[in-house]
Amino acid sequence: MIPEFLFQLGIWNWLVFGLILLILEILAPGFFFIWFGLAALVTGALAFLLSSTAGFGWQLQTVIFLVLAIVFTLAGRRFFGSKSNDTGEPLLNRRGEQLVGQRGTLTEPIVNGHGRIHINDTTWRVKGPDLPAGTEIRIVAFDPVSLEIEVGLGE
Numbered sequence: 001m002i003p004e005f006l007f008q009l010g011i012w013n014w015l016v017f018g019l020i021l022l023i024l025e026i027l028a029p030g031f032f033f034i035w036f037g038l039a040a041l042v043t044g045a046l047a048f049l050l051s052s053t054a055g056f057g058w059q060l061q062t063v064i065f066l067v068l069a070i071v072f073t074l075a076g077r078r079f080f081g082s083k084s085n086d087t088g089e090p091l092l093n094r095r096g097e098q099l100v101g102q103r104g105t106l107t108e109p110i111v112n113g114h115g116r117i118h119i120n121d122t123t124w125r126v127k128g129p130d131l132p133a134g135t136e137i138r139i140v141a142f143d144p145v146s147l148e149i150e151v152g153l154g155e
Helices: 002-007 011-027 033-049 058-080
Strands: 103-105 114-119 122-127 136-142 147-151
Touching: 011 033, 033 058, 103 114
Parallel strands: 122 147
Antiparallel strands: 103 136, 114 122, 136 147
């Protein structure tokens, strides 16, 4: 069955294969299947144009497809691949880390090493020495759960 399929490999096989790969790219985006789909479509177009040429059998069509797939994939990665997401704001979407170094006033006392502070529109859990509400503090570190603080010395 497979040898018969390979001997009959032609324009429609390549076009259908290319369309299937392009549909796969739509269903599973990631700029991967598109290059193979385009290579199959170009191979199908070449099969249409050169079908009457002697020696343009399934072996040459397969080699052309593989070469085009490699070329398209490398070109696609070069022109569309790994763009840097450097926004100039390394702490963007890292609100807790943005607060390190800032000063504030405790809204609740710190008891047994834990308390709360209101900064901008958010109330944060803080860890530090026991302090009364209203104390000026400085944020020195951030862990995923709370801000670590120390008594803010006037600067």
